[in-house]
Amino acid sequence: MKKNNGSKLKIIPLGGLEQIGMNITVFEYEDSIIVVDCGLAFPEDDMLGIDLVIPDVTYLKENIDKVKGFVITHGHEDHIGALPYILKEVNVPVYATKLTIGLIENKLKEHNLLRTTKRKIIKHGQSINLGAFRIEFIKTNHSIADAAALAIYSPAGIIVHTGDFKVDYTPVFGDVIDLQRFAEIGKKGVLALMCDSTNAERPGFTMSERTVGKTIDGLFAEHQNSRIIIATFASNVDRVQQIINSAYKYGRKVVIEGRSMVNIISIAQELGYINIPENTLIDVEQMKNYTGEQLVLITTGSQGESMAALSRMAAHLHKKISILPGDTVIFSSHPIPGNEKAVSNVINELSAQGANVVFQDVHVSGHACQEEIKLIYSLVKPKYAIPVHGEYRHLKAHAEVAQSLGIPKENIFLMYSGDVMELDEDGAAVTGKVHTGAIMVDGLGVGDVGNIVLRDRQHLSEDGIMVVVLTLEKRTNQLLAGPDIVSRGFVYVRESEDLMGEAREVVEEALDGCLSKNISDWGKIKSTIKDALGDYVWKKTKRRPMILPIIMEA
């Protein structure tokens, strides 16, 4: 780390603000750039057919020579999910704690990038030097093990980035968040604190993960005569550990079901983040050797995702497991906003099959509530506050908390993605804007679906399509074939023969009009057909299917 020679530190979020997910933030000092996190976002409702969304990293590509590495705070999708896509264009080393690296490697394997990606495991308390920066990993608690906050030492000052965190005094695995270290760094003088805002609207303290273990234990005691199925987040290894502990205590065998659950638990087991007693885990195939009371299934699907194991069981679509009357099904989760209805549908299906569904109070959040946010501020005592990780409403609530602690309003910055903030001891301000955006991934295509394609999908989804085809003789413009009309997603044709017959007449009339007037501009012919047919259909049905005229030449 060099002495400050008057340059300012730049902080540039390339994503993660104005939306859930896609966390990625650039820290730049002179010719050094480090990137904190590289997450994906799940598609919004209007992104039809899109699988996932990744950040536009044009800024990194344009400054590729400066970029020293990715520093990752923890292994959730919204922090690591875009890495395999971005590394193909910005191939720099990746630094993270052990479990996080394990989860990243799992992704790199799928994308065939293991060989070409440098990566390094960093322990809590360790630091790395990347160009002008020194980055220290600080132990935190979160809903996935091995989460880290970062102290980013730059010549312009120290930035503390909490990552996603909560304060868990009695964590299931490993140590409590390293509050002492936050305090020590705070004593040195911290320029800015970038702190998790997810729960900034909630007063009080987030409960310890261990309290969920007690609840689960109670449910096992209560439901000793029934098979137990528990759905939770695949990445919440500590939750799975506690379920396994209860299973062991009550002499039940454990089946792990759902691809991501199997994947993550096997990585966690390999790396020593979960402790499964011998002869506890069994395969789905072995279930038949046990009665329901001797079994617990731990499964994906706690968000009602239609393809996840629990949803498939509920909908009779699971090949190996059916819901049986008397089963106890526990949702160890809260619905993420937007998933409420899907979860409720699964609860209905399970109930209708005679399962006993438990869905309240078997979960705690992984994010800090207001009192924890206040605690971190009081330890770190930053000059500037930059709320991160949340929608605007959460950032705003966070700003109010910071203000209530005495941080002056002008020292609190609600940033937007792409904002360039320059700061040092003498001041902080948003001084510019870089290009950012959301790149949509659909199948193998990265970025080949844009707004026009999405708008077409939206249009097609609402009222379907009518294709009008006809063949004209090249030179004479004489009609050789058609016009034919084919529709999809518009009306059920067999019950709408009159409508389709009249529609054809409307098209013929429009076409005759053009041809008799010797209009030879095919664009003009197409738009005439489109307008005439569109008007007719709207008048008859009050629908607006996409109308696609195709003229072939022969």
Add this chain to the structure above:
Amino acid sequence: MKKNNGSKLKIIPLGGLEQIGMNITVFEYEDSIIVVDCGLAFPEDDMLGIDLVIPDVTYLKENIDKVKGFVITHGHEDHIGALPYILKEVNVPVYATKLTIGLIENKLKEHNLLRTTKRKIIKHGQSINLGAFRIEFIKTNHSIADAAALAIYSPAGIIVHTGDFKVDYTPVFGDVIDLQRFAEIGKKGVLALMCDSTNAERPGFTMSERTVGKTIDGLFAEHQNSRIIIATFASNVDRVQQIINSAYKYGRKVVIEGRSMVNIISIAQELGYINIPENTLIDVEQMKNYTGEQLVLITTGSQGESMAALSRMAAHLHKKISILPGDTVIFSSHPIPGNEKAVSNVINELSAQGANVVFQDVHVSGHACQEEIKLIYSLVKPKYAIPVHGEYRHLKAHAEVAQSLGIPKENIFLMYSGDVMELDEDGAAVTGKVHTGAIMVDGLGVGDVGNIVLRDRQHLSEDGIMVVVLTLEKRTNQLLAGPDIVSRGFVYVRESEDLMGEAREVVEEALDGCLSKNISDWGKIKSTIKDALGDYVWKKTKRRPMILPIIMEA
């Protein structure tokens, strides 16, 4: 009402179970049928492009001679919304309380049915005779004024149907629910109770509507220096009354905004269900004559509906009203399951524009919680319990409440739509099934969109469409024009020229193969093209657009 001559009463729900909305229940005794409620459902997420859903009333049409009338419990869409569609096929009189009839007439006007529909206003406490039935309207409380429970007297026994209700000891308008009458009828001996299940999962009592008034009053006191915008349900006239009361108290003028809000409030005002002090209401155009502190806007959009007034204000799409920094925006509502994300998006947009958003605890439910359900059971003391109005999970929770009150399990019936329950003093059982279903309304089309059309819309929405057109000479099968490929909603064509070029080659090859083998079956040619192109596109993109080959003959 005749003496029972041994016939049983049939209860047949044609909708309203297994789903939210679309409440409609047949009561049949010998040659008399009455129908309680006639509601619509809002489309599920997978019903792309559908406007609303109405029940299939084939059973009523087949028994049209028996049908004596519709008896409506209250004016919410899920109880009256299908009437204008169903009345076109089953034109029988409609009976309801005054406000309910007012809201129904508003619908009949839109559908040009006012002249042809008989309707009669019934007061609470009054009874009507319809064939073998006598139906008594009993005063209840709900989130819309003039709600009624029904006592249905039949020769086989008395059924009490609560409609949607809560117990509000201090209602804003009119009287408390007529608990004495429930008790009196209970004393006579009630065969079955059909009771609202919406909140059957919630312990305790639903708070009085009046408590919301106090909260609103407090918010007016707190935000005296800012403009206030309150979003709530258009049909909750009492809520609007309380907002107007606070506005009057604090000397603010009131603007009512949003089509359904304007509509319902003007009906309520005309019929005397709301009391607006003179000179309180002003038009949007007059707003400019007042400062923000002198104004309150009451608006639609509390569910984040994209076309509602508040959402348009938040998205800068409202022609006359913009959100200003410092505005206080109050959501006097809870998000209905499925709307959480839409509401949250609007809150974010409002916050980002500098509004102060209040969205917690400015609402109470209109439905009975567990203790209220218990109260009704204890007054009515029915022999049989038939939980209604709720998803399966709610019906099940209701059943558990009923059982906890001592009703034997075998006397509690969780019915499905279409079930025919036959009952009298000697017994009750589901003895058959009638045809039911959901009919989708899209624009002017009622029932012309079915599963095939929906499946096509779903397919189109995910990966778009590729249309392959070609013209063959009729007799020789010689290729005269094409093959051309046109896509929509698949890829952005300009950036995918290679792909589209290769796709054309694939189609040409498949076609050549067919033609060189003298295959003249066009169905076979189409499926060959479809398979070849589908395979190619999947291999290249991992997408499955709809592929639509069209062969024209010349």
